[in-house]
Amino acid sequence: MIELKNVRKIYPGTTLPAVDEVSLFIEKGKVCIFVGPSGCGKTTILKMLNRLIEPTTGRIFINGDNIMDVDPDQLRRGIGYVIQQIGLLPHRTIEQNVEIVPRLLKWPEDRIKKRVVELLEIVGLDPKETAWKYPYQLSGGQMQRAGVARALASDPPIMLMDEPFGAVDPIIREHLQDEFLKLQQEVKKTICFVTHDINEALKMGDYLVVLESGKIVQKGSPLEVLSSPANDFVRRLLGDDRGVKLLDLTRIESLMIGEKSLPHNSEKCRCFIDVVKPVKMALEIMMKNNTDIVGVRRGEEVIGTLSWAEIKQHISKLSGDQ
């Protein structure tokens, strides 16, 4: 659990605060995304959490301890840190890079070796293929995986990630995001994640913190932010296709017409979709099959229908202010 109380950072030689009176509570095991344009203070906030930058005023607590009372090097060894440029040491092999924090923590040799193999497998790198290679011998995506493995090495409860997928191409990025979400299901870390990409934020976050000029303009779940943006800035950040984005986050469950209407509707359905899928998928299927109604299944059983009219109604209701 991480708590920020009235945190403010004014860089020497400037008058405007880079981070202004930020108070925040991040629950254990959640992914909290800091999103906003360049210079909004998101990276500064992240770096204050492991004391790479120290706040001018305000306090930061991690698991109830004020981080200013902890030795910075010890603090950092207990927090995973991934940056966009990855920062793998170019003169060390992937194995040696991943080992860094366990070595700093003076783990016994056999435990370190076992952990490296385990970690490389977790992030989807073949230990036999990659452990002995140098960073320059890896592709961008592989390097980023190695960076994540290195940050996970000592199994820290908290991870800080600064645009970790920013430097890879869109296809690899999507793939890494999906893998990251899967991984997070298993490891349940408390993750602070910085991005300027609103789509990435909506996809990855349990919780969004939208920043503008060092101030929090809105915080809430992706659904909350999408369905009721706090102001024009947030609305602009979300883009003109807010309604469609919303459909990506809304599950069919919440929209479909239940079992009562099933008998009279289901004959008309030519295609079916699983109830946990997002509404956007249902829309895709409707367009592909040139129909305006899909049957909804849970497992093998048909439990209801979803029609184009219902989706339309939902969009216009939620984004009436657009």
Next chain:
Amino acid sequence: MMNFEIDFFVEAMLDRAPLYIIEHFQLVLIPLAIALVIAYPAGVLLTRPKFSRYTEKVMSIFNAGQTIPPLAVIAVFFPFLGLGYGPAVVALSIYALLPIARNTLAGISSVPYEIREAARGMGMTEWQIFKEVEMPLSFPVVMSGIKTSAVLTAGTAALAALVGGRGMGAVIFAGINFFRMELILAGTLYIGIIALVMDRLLSFLENLLTPIHMK
């Protein structure tokens, strides 16, 4: 006009000049070692945030050391240190400082910011960052500074003979005093060879110490 006798040249090359080879190597290696011990830590310290504001001042002092002709350096120290081996070594050490300090500074500054930041973010102490990140990554640049210094010193060390510091310079100055072209040529050739040997020796050492992928 000086005359040139091939027999005497052969004698100079084979019997006279070789006597000074070891002395000349000493006149290169000892000042080089002293310069390294001073210039490397100085170069490193100058990259620390605490001292970075002195960087220019110290570098200009080092630069000044380089613009003074070696002869003048020897002349300046002569009244204090007198004649002989000691003053020659002091003057040559000062002369060897700059390339090492400059390349140390450049080498360490060239370590990418994000690599240092990542190392710090993982909880490495400043000393660990220096030892495990900055030192190995700046090594090739520092090494080329040392090589430059070595070759430079091999040449300037000839002037040591002027203040009684001996070395291969003694052969050359003897040739000048006695109008013997053979001695001048022999001494000059040997200095060239010594410079080459120093360069090759250091390159070999560098190869030995550089990890495979950085070559």
